[in-house]
Amino acid sequence: MPLTPEDVTRIALLSRIELSAEEREKTRDQLNGILGFIEQLQAVDTTGIEPMAHAVDVVQRLRPDVVTETDRRADFQALAPETEAGLYLVPRVVE
Amino acid sequence: MSWEVVIGLETHAQLRTQAKIFSGSSIAFGAEPNAQANAVDIALPGVLPVLNREAVVCAIKLGLAVGAQIAPRSIFARKNYFYPDLPKGYQISQFEIPVVMGGGLAIKVGAGNTAADKYVRLTRAHLEEDAGKSLHEDFHGRTGIDLNRAGTPLLEIVTEPDMCSSTEAVAYARTLHALVQWIGICDGNMQEGSFRCDANVSVRRPGEPLGTRREIKNLNSFRFMQQAIDFEVQWQINEIEEGRAIRQATVLFDPETGETRSMRSKEDAHDYRYFPDPDLLPLEITPDWIAQIQSELPELPQAMKQRFETELGLSPYDAATLTASREMAAYFEAVLDVAGKENAKPAANWVMGELAARLNKEDKEVPAAPVSAIQLAGIIRRVADNTISNKIARDVFEALWNGEAADADAVIEARGWKQITDTGAIDALVDEVLAANQKSVDEYRAGKEKAFNALVGQAMKATRGKANPQQVTELLKKKLGG
Numbered sequence: 001m002p003l004t005p006e007d008v009t010r011i012a013l014l015s016r017i018e019l020s021a022e023e024r025e026k027t028r029d030q031l032n033g034i035l036g037f038i039e040q041l042q043a044v045d046t047t048g049i050e051p052m053a054h055a056v057d058v059v060q061r062l063r064p065d066v067v068t069e070t071d072r073r074a075d076f077q078a079l080a081p082e083t084e085a086g087l088y089l090v091p092r093v094v095e
Numbered sequence: 096m097s098w099e100v101v102i103g104l105e106t107h108a109q110l111r112t113q114a115k116i117f118s119g120s121s122i123a124f125g126a127e128p129n130a131q132a133n134a135v136d137i138a139l140p141g142v143l144p145v146l147n148r149e150a151v152v153c154a155i156k157l158g159l160a161v162g163a164q165i166a167p168r169s170i171f172a173r174k175n176y177f178y179p180d181l182p183k184g185y186q187i188s189q190f191e192i193p194v195v196m197g198g199g200l201a202i203k204v205g206a207g208n209t210a211a212d213k214y215v216r217l218t219r220a221h222l223e224e225d226a227g228k229s230l231h232e233d234f235h236g237r238t239g240i241d242l243n244r245a246g247t248p249l250l251e252i253v254t255e256p257d258m259c260s261s262t263e264a265v266a267y268a269r270t271l272h273a274l275v276q277w278i279g280i281c282d283g284n285m286q287e288g289s290f291r292c293d294a295n296v297s298v299r300r301p302g303e304p305l306g307t308r309r310e311i312k313n314l315n316s317f318r319f320m321q322q323a324i325d326f327e328v329q330w331q332i333n334e335i336e337e338g339r340a341i342r343q344a345t346v347l348f349d350p351e352t353g354e355t356r357s358m359r360s361k362e363d364a365h366d367y368r369y370f371p372d373p374d375l376l377p378l379e380i381t382p383d384w385i386a387q388i389q390s391e392l393p394e395l396p397q398a399m400k401q402r403f404e405t406e407l408g409l410s411p412y413d414a415a416t417l418t419a420s421r422e423m424a425a426y427f428e429a430v431l432d433v434a435g436k437e438n439a440k441p442a443a444n445w446v447m448g449e450l451a452a453r454l455n456k457e458d459k460e461v462p463a464a465p466v467s468a469i470q471l472a473g474i475i476r477r478v479a480d481n482t483i484s485n486k487i488a489r490d491v492f493e494a495l496w497n498g499e500a501a502d503a504d505a506v507i508e509a510r511g512w513k514q515i516t517d518t519g520a521i522d523a524l525v526d527e528v529l530a531a532n533q534k535s536v537d538e539y540r541a542g543k544e545k546a547f548n549a550l551v552g553q554a555m556k557a558t559r560g561k562a563n564p565q566q567v568t569e570l571l572k573k574k575l576g577g
Contacts, residue, residue, distance in 0.1 A: 014175070014366055014368065016177050053170045053371035053377055054371065054373065054376055054377065056376070058376050059168075059376055059377055059378070059379035060146050060171075060375055060376040060377060060378045060379065061145065061146075061376075062145070062146050062147070062148035062151065063114075063119070063145045063146065063147055063148060064148060064149075065112045065113050065114055065147050065148060065149030065150075066113060066114060066119065067113050067114045067119055067120065067121040068114070068119030069118065069119045069120045069121070069131075069133040071127075071130040071131070072133065072134075073127075073129045073130050073132070076129070076132070076133075076134070076137060076139075077129070082237070084234055084239065085128065085234075085239070086127055086128035086129050086130070086241075087128050087129065087230060087234070087239030087240055087241055088129070088179075088239070088240040088242070089234055089237040089238070089239055089240070090179040090237060090238050090240055091237060091238070092231070092236055092237055092238050093178070093179055093229065093231075093238050
């Protein structure tokens with residue numbers, strides 16, 4: 001089922017991406033193209049095959065529970081547009 | 096017509112690790128803002144999360160303690176939403192296959208002998224990372240972000256909608272709170288947010304399908320949980336009785352007003368678009384690993400309670416009280432190690448009575464008790480072998496509490512509190528008392544029973560409580576011609 005312009009608007013909103021009317025149509029074409037590929041994949045009969053969450057059959061490596069990081073706040077905050085009292089400042093958000 | 100209340104709880108237990116769930120940053124409480132937020136936690140490009148083994152161990156421990164299934168292979172998923180304290184734009188959580196599935200918790204609802212047994216089924220428990228903290232105080236009209244908490248390991252423990260009152264919900268939460276501390280996976284500190292609950296609440300007429308639920312977020316005390324659920328239930332009943340439908344919503348409890356208020360309704364509810372996190376491969380848990388953790392797990396409170404009842408002959412109430420925390424149970428068992436199992440009942444009385452009262456009065460925890468288990472056992476042994484009376488024993492406890500001596504024997508020796516059991520000495524003493532209290536003797540002989548108690552009192556007073564009251568009573572009876 002191809003995406004409607006409303007679907008694209010909603011996905012853009014959820015992704016916090018602003019799209020012009022022209023971009024929306026272009027994006028809709030691209031997304032529908034991807035969905036078309038997926039439709040082809042879904043045509044394959046996978047009855048009895050356990051789904052995989054990843055393309056490679058490898059399991060997660062685990063790290064020991066050890067603190068290895070040191071305080072590099074000054075380095076990181078040098079990259080931030082705005083900081084104060086050790087905090088990153090962002091436009092006001094109140095839920 | 097009556098109403099039925101249906102409650103399910105989701106609890107976020109902060110896991111007791113050293114480092115974060117996907118990075119090597121410390122999770123210690125109280126650090127300077129962002130001093131514990133490294134490249135992974137602040138989501139710099141190109142970083143890769145690597146799962147902390149200890150967080151998995153904690154999840155397995157919980158699974159074993161609640162009789163759940165441990166998934167041999169579970170998947171991490173991205174839960175997508177935008178908020179500044181979530182710099183990646185998604186939270187790493189588990190969705191389709193969580194690490195722990197099923198199980199349940201036996202709880203006691205109510206207190207004392209009228210307490211009812213109930214079993215609350217668990218749906219699942221999954222591993223996830225915490226978000227950072229937004230500070231909305233005035234930073235020139237901007238919001239301050241502290242990412243120290245981002246990436247802190249959480250275990251979200253979800254129940255079936257099995258509870259039907261605020262009392263049951265609180266009983267479950269308290270039992271879970273005690274259990275996660277008992278098995279050492281969470282410090283249980285609710286003020287610091289280490290253990291917080293969300294309550295899904297709905298009401299319905301008996302026999303009808305489930306009503307629409309509203310979710311009360313972030314309950315960080317048992318008292319608030321009780322108040323919030325009670326208010327919410329009454330609110331929902333009023334709405335329906337006044338002809339309004341309940342709309343699914345997320346609400347917050349305001350401790351100031353005692354009310355719940357809507358945060359967001361379903362219309363603008365999040366669409367989290369979960370999908371498997373390509374950065375994290377499936378988590379494999381082998382039977383060998385589970386068996387190893389099982390062997391390291393302490394005896395669980397339920398099992399220990401049973402043992403105290405059957406092996407030591409304690410009442411269900413005593414056994415439950417002593418197993419309320421692992422520290423208290425350990426203290427009690429340490430007392431028994433020295434005092435012997437035959438003294439289980441007096442030991443239980445001491446731990447639940449004098450010790451608990453003094454700890455409570457001074458706002459101390461069991462490990463900080465100035466009287467050690469070995470010292471208390473020393474007191475109990477001296478009562479058992481008649482060296483001191485129960486009354487003197489409390490004074491000895493007080494002296495040890497104040498650090499006056501190293502052990503009970505030293506206090507008894509120094510204060511000369513040894514009970515007089517020498518028959519000759521007591522004999523002479525009773526004669527003196529009889530001679531000095533002719534009036535009471537006459538009264539007793541005239542049939543006044545009370546006069547006898549007065550004579551016992553005089554004898555005890557003469558020895559400043561050191562005489563064996565039983566011996567005194569027997570001797571007095573004999574001398575007065577019984």
